[in-house]
Amino acid sequence: MPSDLAKKKAAKKKEAAKARQRSKKPEDANEENDQAEPQENGADSNGVANLTKELDEFELRKTEARAVTGVLASHPNSTDVHISSLSLTFHGQELLSDTSLELNSGRRYGLIGLNGTGKSMLLSAIGHREVPIPEHIDIYHLTREMAPSDKTALQCVMEVDEQRIMLEKEAERLAHEDSECEKLMELYERLEELDADKAQMRASRILHGLGFSPAMQQKKLRDFSGGWRMRVALARALFIKPFMLLLDEPTNHLDLDACVWLEEELKSFKRILVLISHSQDFLNGVCTNIIHLHQRKLKYYTGNYDQYVKTREELEENQMKRFNWEQDQIAHMKNYIARFGHGSAKLARQAQSKEKTLQKMVASGLTEKVVNDKTLSFYFPPCGKIPPPVIMVQNVSFKYSDNTPHIYKNLEFGIDLDTRVALVGPNGAGKSTLLKLLMGELLPTDGMIRKHSHVKIGRYHQHLTEQLELDLSPLEYMMKCYPEIKEKEEMRKIIGRYGLTGKQQVSPIRNLSDGQKCRVCFAWLAWQNPHMLFLDEPTNHLDIETIDALADAINEFEGGMMLVSHDFRLIQQVAQEIWVCEKQTITKWNRDILAYKEHLKSKIEKQAHDI
Incomplete structure (x- = not known):
């Protein structure tokens, strides 16, 4: 059954290739003039090439300074990813220590934690496959803007031949495994989305949502600033719909209109999304789960950001109640042992019994005190008064x-x-x-x-x-x-x-x-x-x-x-x-x-x- 379906798809792809050629005719560019501010990154190709080279070298240095260990705990053919014993160091500094990474298909994760704790570093390690993620799970890690070129914004989004070849190879492999019919159908669905007869409309819709007018969609990439080229890279990520999408602060280059559009778009992402964002509002709108990077461990919470805050408060309140009860018990037993350990035989026996109870409590592991994140207090010094109008x-x-x-x-x-x-x-x-x-x-x-x-x-x-x-x-x-x-x-x-x-x-x-x-x-x-x-x-x-x-x-x-x-x-x-x-x-x-x-x-x- 899957092999027949594969033949039909192959025939359809030939038709799609012809349609793709037809779709390359530029549309009428006489649209309303875009009022975006003049672009900071001009068409200086040498400067751009040097900058790209510097960024590549910087990323390479980061990768070399990073050490990651972990063991794949989920089944190699699973669409879920579970990594146990995960540790990550950067320049010798331990960012993660013997923790677990759990990413389940159909879930949208918000990765949160204080600045400098290693959120972006973890995303980069996953994106570079430094953790053992099965090859059949394709990853798109949005790291930087598209490089300036003579291609239009629309062409750059639709140019996904590499992705198409990878999906076709995976479909070919699965076509010989009868047990993988469901996964195969999903791959065909993704291939169909990348075909040219649907692709141009989808790519144009995504670019429009991210603020590109029809005229801007036909503009060459070298005529855009870095911020707008970052939007093109984001559009490309959304167009490809990878199995695992990693987004680090995707709203940084967006205005409120585009943020609202992106929130609505990501709500329907069906595979695995891991998102770093500083916007509680955005996390609330998109996420089904929260991962909190805290004290070198990954802690998991179900629900959006508001639900995480509520659950964490309840857990920490219960933890502190347990901690205080244990400390009271320990203080009481220590006091009893100190007072009666050398008294009459009966009292000494009771003291010894309490000492054994105390040793058992310590051996079985005491509840840790809740350690809250350090609270900051920014400060703008007094500026004095100036009479209006200023x-x-x-x-x-x-x-x-x-x-x-x-x-x-x-x-x-x-x-x-x-x-x-x-x-x-x-x-x-x-x-x-x-x-x-x-x-x-x-x-x-x-x-x-x-x-x-x-x-x-x-x-x-x-x-x-x-x-x-x-x-x-x-x-x-x-x-x-x-x-x-x-x-x-x-x-x-x-x-x-x-x-x-x-x-x-x-x-x-x-x-x-x-x-x-x-x-x-x-x-x-x-x-x-x-x-x-x-x-x-x-x-x-x-x-x-x-x-x-x-x-x-x-x-x-x-x-x-x-x-x-x-x-x-x-x-x-x-x-x-x-x-x-x-x-x-x-x-x-x-x-x-x-x-x-x-x-x-x-x-x-x-x-x-x-x-």
């Missing part, structure tokens, strides 16, 4: 060049030290552009921006880590940036406020995780003592605990704040107003951010219906 925007219009449409027209508003605004809206509508205009990094095409002569603005953006000197330690870097702080111990305390402690303060910055590098940037930013915080995607690479600490620090800060973020929860925590940047203007949203999310969901559903 910044006035008067009849401002802006466009990047004479050949591009306006990003903004006739803006009028003021911001003061009590301003707490979140900027939302689709990519290319100008959220980051507005912050650059207010900073003075860009000049208005028309109109005027007036700033108080004494105002200091601190802008955090996702490229800030590029200014760090990677060979210096955080301590050396901060001492260099702030020479007025003479004492190392004082600077150690300052850096410690941002969650960098012990060895992390004196290790080269290049050896820190992305999240730890971001913390160095926050320490640097805070000690500029700004009156206004302009935060452009500040949550990228931060863990959930650090984001909460950042939210508390923003709420305690006495200056003003403007925020661009795809993290609904952070916006909910710190923003008093929501401004929608769209259609060349700014409009105040009169409801909360969760109502805005529902508005985006409705918009996505309508667009999907219209396609």
Whole structure:
């Protein structure tokens, strides 16, 4: 039966190949002009080649510095993956110790844990097959953006010949095993999805969901910035639908619209998904299970992030009750033994009995005390008062060049030290552009921006880590940036406020995780003592605990704040107003951010219906 089916599929693939050739004709590109900001990565092929080579070498160094051991505990033909005795070290530092990795088909896992505990390292080890995962389970690990090339975004997503060949080989192998009929049918289903007659429509739908207009889908990859090429790589991962999909912070380069679309898309992923994300909202929407990396062990919880929090609290409460009861019993027995161990024969016998009971309790293993993650307290120093208006925007219009449409027209508003605004809206509508205009990094095409002569603005953006000197330690870097702080111990305390402690303060910055590098940037930013915080995607690479600490620090800060973020929860925590940047203007949203999310969901559903 399977072999007949294989013949039919082979015939169908020949037809599909012809259709694939037909589908390569470019569509009419006279679509509306995309308003995305000019791209930072130009078409300098030498620079790109060098950067790609550096990234490859960096990844190779990481792989060489990593040591992984583990034993496959599940059946080699199973679609579930169970690895026992899993240990992982990096540069000799133990990140995982004798734990188990359990990934079951049909489950979507959120991998959480503090910055620097090894989440990305574990995903990388799985992606490189450094753990014994059976060959029939294909893995797609989204690590970096697509390299610039002359191919269009649509072509790059559909170009999956390698994946198709691998699936065909596996189907051929299974066709001779009658017991594997169900698995074979699933492979044929996946091959059918990759065939050209359906592929272009699927690829176009995915790109559209991630913010690509029809015109952008036909644009060459070399004309996109790194952030947009990362979206193409994500689209490709979703198009392939691998058996195991590994995503490390997939929302980092997305706006709120694309985050909502991706959440809806991943909800229906049928195989194995492992996802690292700092967004509780996103984890709640996507995950069926949570894996908590804590104290070098992987701990498993059923349900989404909120369910994990509830279950963990209940387990820890019960654990502490058990711990306290045991400690009371031990104290009572020790006290009895000390008082009556040398008394009358009867009391001495009772004391000896209690001593044996105590020894049995210790031998059978005592309940451990709950060790909570260290809580952080970010800090933005007092900035003093400046009388309003701090910044006035008067009849401002802006466009990047004479050949591009306006990003903004006739803006009028003021911001003061009590301003707490979140900027939302689709990519290319100008959220980051507005912050650059207010900073003075860009000049208005028309109109005027007036700033108080004494105002200091601190802008955090996702490229800030590029200014760090990677060979210096955080301590050396901060001492260099702030020479007025003479004492190392004082600077150690300052850096410690941002969650960098012990060895992390004196290790080269290049050896820190992305999240730890971001913390160095926050320490640097805070000690500029700004009156206004302009935060452009500040949550990228931060863990959930650090984001909460950042939210508390923003709420305690006495200056003003403007925020661009795809993290609904952070916006909910710190923003008093929501401004929608769209259609060349700014409009105040009169409801909360969760109502805005529902508005985006409705918009996505309508667009999907219209396609």
